[in-house]
Amino acid sequence: MIKRVGVIGAGTMGSGIAQVASTASCIVKIFDLNQGALDKAKTSLEKILTRLVEKGKIDSIEKSSIQNNIRYVNSLKELSDSQLVIEAIVENLEVKKKVFKELEGYVSSECILATNTSSLSVASIASSLEYSERCVGIHFFNPAPLMKLVEVIPAIQTSNEVLKTTSETIKSWRKTVAIAKDTPGFIVNRVARPFYGEALRIYEEGIASFSEIDSAMKEVGGFRMGPFELMDFIGNDVNYTVTESVFTAFYYDPRYKPSFTQKRYAEAGWLGRKSGKGYYEYK
Numbered sequence: 001m002i003k004r005v006g007v008i009g010a011g012t013m014g015s016g017i018a019q020v021a022s023t024a025s026c027i028v029k030i031f032d033l034n035q036g037a038l039d040k041a042k043t044s045l046e047k048i049l050t051r052l053v054e055k056g057k058i059d060s061i062e063k064s065s066i067q068n069n070i071r072y073v074n075s076l077k078e079l080s081d082s083q084l085v086i087e088a089i090v091e092n093l094e095v096k097k098k099v100f101k102e103l104e105g106y107v108s109s110e111c112i113l114a115t116n117t118s119s120l121s122v123a124s125i126a127s128s129l130e131y132s133e134r135c136v137g138i139h140f141f142n143p144a145p146l147m148k149l150v151e152v153i154p155a156i157q158t159s160n161e162v163l164k165t166t167s168e169t170i171k172s173w174r175k176t177v178a179i180a181k182d183t184p185g186f187i188v189n190r191v192a193r194p195f196y197g198e199a200l201r202i203y204e205e206g207i208a209s210f211s212e213i214d215s216a217m218k219e220v221g222g223f224r225m226g227p228f229e230l231m232d233f234i235g236n237d238v239n240y241t242v243t244e245s246v247f248t249a250f251y252y253d254p255r256y257k258p259s260f261t262q263k264r265y266a267e268a269g270w271l272g273r274k275s276g277k278g279y280y281e282y283k
């Protein structure tokens with residue numbers, strides 16, 4: 001039974017993952033280099049849980065216990081007693097490898113080290129470790145507390161035991177597990193690339209506007225959000241980086257070619273909801 005969980009990165013995903021694990025009664029330590037990110041994660045959890053209490057989904061005792069289960073820490077070393085650490089920092093292979101290598105010096109040899117990467121090779125991240133069989137991908141979707149599906153990705157180095165413990169742990173957190181091989185984009189992000197890419201191409205060819213494309217996909221396609229709403233929700237910077245990474249990893253297969261429109265939006269800081277402007281305006 002995994003009881004002590006470490007989370008690295010208190011951004012969009014790390015803060016959500018910490019909430020999921022603490023709701024499942026784990027003791028969670030969350031670390032971020034940036035104190036502001038830790039403060040923001042704490043404040044936003046308070047808001048989320050208050051809303052859940054107001055809606056009658058949890059009571060105030062549950063709210064306190066979820067909050068009390070989470071410690072916000074300032075050094076990686078403080079994760080040393082974890083049985084499972086989930087990394088959710090910037091999507092950069094070299095940075096992730098460096099953090100995993102340092103982390104291995106603090107935790108016990110049994111501790112499972114997981115990455116929430118969307119598009120990088122888990123095998124490559126695992127290669128930074130002395131005991132690479134303990135490394136696995138645990139890919140949550142945004143927002144982690146609401147999205148049921150979690151992809152679990154064994155690298156070629158991952159032991160069967162680590163895969164089994166990881167899958168059982170994630171299921172015990174009331175998530176649905178899909179095991180996928182360690183290939184770029186795994187399942188959902190690979191299928192999603194042409195969804196965003198083709199929508200951007202339709203816009204670039206002047207066939208329809210953002211809102212026309214979104215509305216068509218929602219009304220006829222049955223999607224809850226259109227591709228542009230979804231890109232604004234995820235963040236154009238994050239979404240563009242994933243597309244570029246999948247495109248490169250598939251040896252520049254044109255099916256996954258990134259879009260200049262999205263690149264310019266990301267460069268302009270028109271990131272979507274989080275910056276107040278993306279394909280739409282957010283007040």
Ligand code: NAD
Binds near residue numbers: 009088117118139141
């Ligand atoms: P984010 O930018 O919201 O948060 C990243 C956090 O990591 C920041 O708070 C930053 O200060 C911190 N950080 C950066 N380097 C660090 C380091 N060396 N040590 C400790 N903290 C560090 O990013 P995010 O959207 O939460 O994405 C995190 C990871 O999850 C990425 O690998 C991303 O690909 C993946 N992911 C993102 C989504 C999504 O929809 N945003 C979905 C699934 C997976």
